[in-house]
Amino acid sequence: MAARGARGGAQQRIKGWLTALMATSGLSGHEGPVRRLLAKQLSELGISSHSDRMGNLIATLPGDKSAPSVMLFAHMDQLGLVVRKIEVSGLLRVERVGGVPEKALPSQAVRVSVGKGRTIPGIIANKSHHATQPEEKYKVLPYSDLYIDCGFRSAAEAAEAGVVVGAPIVYAPNVLEVANSRIVGTSVDDRAGCAVMLEVARALKGNAKRSTLHLVFSVQEEFNLRGAVTAAQALNPDIAIQLDLILATDTPDMTQRGDVKLGGGPGISLYSFHGRGTLNGTIPHPALVELFEKTAVAEKIPLQRSAHIGALTDSSYVQVTGTGVACIDLGFPTRYTHSSLEMCDLADLEGLAKLLVVGISRIDRKFSLDRDQYLE
Structure with missing residues (x-):
């Protein structure tokens, strides 16, 4: 009973944060209201934060300096x-x-x-x-x-x-609760990722044995996909974990795109590429793929695999900052992306938060980013 109550608590916290974030407007380049709300939410968790010149909101949870540092990020802006x-x-x-x-x-x-x-x-x-x-009836203007x-x-x-x-x-901001713990609303992309980050921050803030964790709520992702770059340049992390939507493919119009189901658990992107003018994408570092796949098995968290063309995240540019950053995209299945009402499942968000909390806790001084140690 205690375990079920704990899970319910996490889900309710994420739901509360997500609802408040989706009700707050923040177009790319105009994220101020969302940034101030996130700073307030962090402060209520006892975590201080600051903004850079781009408008990214950054909070650092100090940890073991001999372990690889981690930048966990999600974008706060909307299209x-x-x-x-x-x-x-x-x-x-x-x-x-x-x-x-x-x-x-x-x-x-x-x-x-x-x-x-x-x-x-x-x-x-x-x-x-x-x-x-x-x-005119079938013409898109x-x-x-x-x-x-x-x-x-x-x-x-x-x-x-x-x-x-x-x-x-x-x-116009809108939030609907539908069946099976599913939430429909404006800017699920990527306020859901921001809400998950808040839950991760709450869970990890008192754990000093983990690596140093930088939390970045980034700007202008929907505009030019480079808002998080300035934060990465300043923080110089060894590892960057990006949180965003994973395309759900369980509706009739999406079945040919993959096997990602809403409510089927968080997702891991094994390949992303944007082929419509922006020639970039992310192929994740094998150390991080192994880390989160093993964590999912150990914690009995269903983890869905995704590979697709047509989407892009900030990690595509973060990965080439400095001398290179080990990157991975993790996320939550989402239906009806970039429409006025997107759908996600609170259980997937809760599972993603748990995967991150346990996975990040396993990044210690012995964690290797040497690619040749991982058989591919």
């Missing part, structure tokens, strides 16, 4: 839009920030930031069905043809409300 033009009518034209799926945009509710923590609601317009011609309606009657009224060119826009 969205910025105002490109304010029409005379008061309607807003936009540019996208990050991999925004254009087919999922029309009729979505949004929030436009107008400074000092204030936002105003709006909607991405969708042409009235009654006036839609047959040839490019984002440049879309506009946002906040109810303004003129450009002057929009300006008076605080809307300016460059104003950040995100999906």
Whole structure:
């Protein structure tokens, strides 16, 4: 009974942190509200933190200096839009920030930031069905043809409300609890990773026998995938563990992509590559693959394997900082990625946190990063 209660406690903590984080807007390059919330959440755990010039939030848990140092990181930003033009009518034209799926945009509710923590609601317009011609019904409009309606009657009224060119826009924050401990919401990518990091920090802060652990909540991942690089350059870790989504493939439209199931446990990426213009990816260091696979077996944590093209994380650039960093991507299965409502499973998040706590605790002074010690 005690074990079940402990697991439930971790899951409830993660749920609480995740819910608060998803309710907070933080477009790439405008992460301030999320950063301040995370700093507060860390402070409540008795952990101090600081920000670098990029806006990354960094906290260090000192440990054995003779063991390889670890940087555990997840990005706090989210994708969205910025105002490109304010029409005379008061309607807003936009540019996208990050991999925004254009087919999922029309009729979505949004929030436009107008400074000092204030936002105003709006909607991405969708042409009235009654006036839609047959040839238009199956056409996806490019984002440049879309506009946002906040109810303004003129450009002057929009300006008076605080809307300016460059104003950040995100999906209206939303959180839904559905069956089987599953959570649906805005920016599961990667506020779920941030929530897991908080649980890891809570569990490891009193363990001085482990290696030094740097916690980095990074910025601008959705924009240019390099927000964590400045932190890695400053911290110079030996190991970097990145937390982000793993594509769930258990829906009819995704079955050909792999065998990752929502609720099937945390995931480990064995290969990632972005083939659409950004030629980069991550092939994990074999020492870290062995570490987390053996930890999963020992702790009876189901660990799902993923390999795919089409996604990319900050680890692709962190791995080539300094003289090279041993990197791995771990994560949680997620459905409907980059849409206004993504889905994850709290049990997977809890399993990921446990995998990290135990795995990181096993990185001691005897832990080797010599590739030739690992048979491949």
